[in-house]
Amino acid sequence: MIKRASALIVFVALVTGLVLNVGPRAATETAPIAIGRVHEQWQPHQGKIYVLVIGSDARNGNPNLRADAIHIAGINTDNMRGGILNIPRDSWVNIPGYGSAKINEALHLGGPELLARTLEDLTHIRLDLWAVVGFEGFQKIIKDVGPIPIHIRRPIYDPGGSGANINAGDRRLASDDALAFVRTRKAFAGGDVTRTTNQARFLLAMLHKLRSDVAERPTELLKWIAIAREHARMDISPQEMFRLAVITSQVKPPDIDNVTVPVRLGFVGAASVVFIRPGAEAMYRHFRKYASF
Amino acid sequence: MKVKPVQMVRTGWGRCVIVAILCLLVATVACDDRSESRVVSAPPVETQQPIKQAKWEIKTHPSAAVRQFTKREKHRVRAEKPKLKQLVRDVYDVLFLPSLVRQQVIRERFTPRAAAALLASGTGISDRLSDVKTTLRRAHIGIGAATVRQAAAQIWLHARATAGDKKVRIVHRSTLWLEKTGGRWKAIAFEVKQRPAA
Numbered sequence: 001m002i003k004r005a006s007a008l009i010v011f012v013a014l015v016t017g018l019v020l021n022v023g024p025r026a027a028t029e030t031a032p033i034a035i036g037r038v039h040e041q042w043q044p045h046q047g048k049i050y051v052l053v054i055g056s057d058a059r060n061g062n063p064n065l066r067a068d069a070i071h072i073a074g075i076n077t078d079n080m081r082g083g084i085l086n087i088p089r090d091s092w093v094n095i096p097g098y099g100s101a102k103i104n105e106a107l108h109l110g111g112p113e114l115l116a117r118t119l120e121d122l123t124h125i126r127l128d129l130w131a132v133v134g135f136e137g138f139q140k141i142i143k144d145v146g147p148i149p150i151h152i153r154r155p156i157y158d159p160g161g162s163g164a165n166i167n168a169g170d171r172r173l174a175s176d177d178a179l180a181f182v183r184t185r186k187a188f189a190g191g192d193v194t195r196t197t198n199q200a201r202f203l204l205a206m207l208h209k210l211r212s213d214v215a216e217r218p219t220e221l222l223k224w225i226a227i228a229r230e231h232a233r234m235d236i237s238p239q240e241m242f243r244l245a246v247i248t249s250q251v252k253p254p255d256i257d258n259v260t261v262p263v264r265l266g267f268v269g270a271a272s273v274v275f276i277r278p279g280a281e282a283m284y285r286h287f288r289k290y291a292s293f
Numbered sequence: 294m295k296v297k298p299v300q301m302v303r304t305g306w307g308r309c310v311i312v313a314i315l316c317l318l319v320a321t322v323a324c325d326d327r328s329e330s331r332v333v334s335a336p337p338v339e340t341q342q343p344i345k346q347a348k349w350e351i352k353t354h355p356s357a358a359v360r361q362f363t364k365r366e367k368h369r370v371r372a373e374k375p376k377l378k379q380l381v382r383d384v385y386d387v388l389f390l391p392s393l394v395r396q397q398v399i400r401e402r403f404t405p406r407a408a409a410a411l412l413a414s415g416t417g418i419s420d421r422l423s424d425v426k427t428t429l430r431r432a433h434i435g436i437g438a439a440t441v442r443q444a445a446a447q448i449w450l451h452a453r454a455t456a457g458d459k460k461v462r463i464v465h466r467s468t469l470w471l472e473k474t475g476g477r478w479k480a481i482a483f484e485v486k487q488r489p490a491a
Contacts, residue, residue, distance in 0.1 A: 217433075217435075217447070218435070218445040218446070218447050218468045218470075219354075219356045219433070219434075219435025219445045219447075221445060222356035222357070222435050222436075222437040222443060222444070222445055223356055223357065225437065225443070226356065226357040226437065226438070226439050229439055238439075238440045238442060238443065239442065239443075239472060239474070242437075242442075242443045242470075242472065243472075243481065243482075246470045246481070246482050250484075
């Protein structure tokens with residue numbers, strides 16, 4: 001399923017900050033947002049940058065982190081095009097060292113590094129950075145950057161799940177509604193697959209806002225970076241973050257493809273899972289080669 | 294991290310955007326350090342065709358999240374203001390001067406890749422123009438208050454010139470992305486819109 005849309009590294013670009021030498025696991029546990037390197041050397045290959053964006057269900061009273069949202073965002077700086085590859089959280093994959101399991105277990109088992117390794121094994125894409133955003137961090141960012149304009153295709157009502165109650169049409173989602181939108185799953189026939197696509201749409205909407213803010217006043221980029229810095233811990237330098245943010249702010253949302261991995265529903269024992277279809281291989285290959293679709 | 298500069302020519306901006314360039318540079322710290330190691334003092338700006346320049350209007354301000362600035366941040370930002378203003382003046386004082394003078398200053402004030410991209414962009418004035426006179430020179434510079442090592446500048450230049458017996462009006466807008474490394478500010482990336490191009 002390929003849809004025009006999205007862009008996401010904004011999330012990462014959103015986030016900038018101090019160089020704190022904390023382990024990734026520690027970072028995710030102590031900061032609402034954490035960013036780190038997947039490998040010691042961050043050396044994007046042939047102008048392509050790949051960032052793993054993880055939305056975790058981290059919140060007060062929930063110490064067992066699991067990934068609710070898993071996206072690989074790529075930007076090709078040679079042509080300033082990009083893509084977001086969305087991986088449903090219930091995808092049944094091999095987790096290195098642990099065997100087959102739902103992919104969202106990887107975050108709990110070994111932090112963002114293990115999730116990154118799992119995805120590298122699956123897609124053969126060398127990831128550069130990871131970013132983990134919990135409920136709290138997500139809300140704080142939206143509160144500080146302001147409501148995000150987005151088009152809602154159908155009314156969303158999910159009182160028993162995410163709490164979403166959002167009318168269709170052009171909306172500006174503030175922090176609570178934004179969180180409800182990216183969490184809503186049960187209100188959609190497509191369940192988690194629709195949710196993961198919506199999450200990428202929301203990232204695109206954020207990129208759109210970043211671009212319009214920066215086009216009007218370039219110094220807004222510094223504000224976005226500062227906001228992220230307030231809420232994030234990261235092990236990349238402010239200089240690297242600034243450059244990544246500059247690049248991100250120059251990518252047009254229509255030049256980023258929003259693609260969700262094709263899956264089929266199934267069961268492993270009593271657990272409901274999704275199996276990634278063989279057609280995904282070609283998708284990975286293309287994304288690896290061009291950072292877009 | 295090293296990424297090739299990207300150039301982009303747009304066709305919008307009213308009916309006649311002649312040139313618009315975006316150059317993005319992402320280089321490793323090591324690469325930057327190398328470029329910084331050959332810092333020399335700014336070359337004297339002399340031109341065989343002095344032009345009448347409008348007075349500069351430069352505003353600087355700290356840029357941060359929604360919270361208040363601390364005294365320390367304000368102090369650090371204040372210390373960087375003159376350097377950033379000088380960078381903008383250095384670059385744009387020569388933008389409409391002959392190419393040799395322009396090259397010297399741009400190479401001094403931009404990272405090597407950004408300088409090469411700007412010089413190849415057609416920004417500036419054509420040799421066929423004479424009687425160049427800038428009528429507006431305005432800049433807004435935002436300085437990241439948290440680290441005071443990143444800044445963004447938005448610049449507006451208007452100029453009049455003569456091409457043969459025709460009067461030409463030049464409108465230039467640009468954004469500079471600035472970074473301080475090795476104790477010196479440099480433009481790492483830029484975006485330019487100018488009509489007409491050189």
